Amino acid sequence: MNPLKPETLRGIKYYGNGKIDSDDEAVRKDLNETLNLNCEAACLPQNRKAAIEALNEWMKSSASRRSIVSACKKRRDGIEESELKPEYAGALLYFLDRRIRRG
Incomplete structure (x- = not known):
């Protein structure tokens, strides 16, 4: 897995439980063994879950269905354009994009 190659990240x-996975066996191996991104001892899934839950609460508190898509796009763009990414940016972007696609 090469984070500089978008095709490996797609x-x-x-x-929602904070786990990260891939259908590609090589990427899955990198996620679980090489990078150890599902390491419970390091609380990575638990911390990722907390970030996802905070994002979900933010989305619920947004004013209306029409404005939520716009707000999600603005938040996604802010994360993507930021030099210093927030923790668990990949998970946040994943769920923001999913909400934007739903409309």
């Missing part, structure tokens, strides 16, 4: 899936 197949990554994030789950």
Whole structure:
């Protein structure tokens, strides 16, 4: 898995429980063994889950269905354009994009 190659990142899936996975066996191996991104001892899934839950609360508190898509786009663009990414940016972007696609 090479984070500089977007094609390797596209197949990554994030789950509400904080786990990260891929259908590609090589990427899955990198996620779980090489990078150890699902390490419970380091609280990575738990911390990722907390970031996802905070994002969900932010989305719920947005004013209306029409404005939520716009707000999600603005937040996604802010993360993407930021030099210093927030923790678990990949998970946040994944769920923001998913909400934007839903409309």
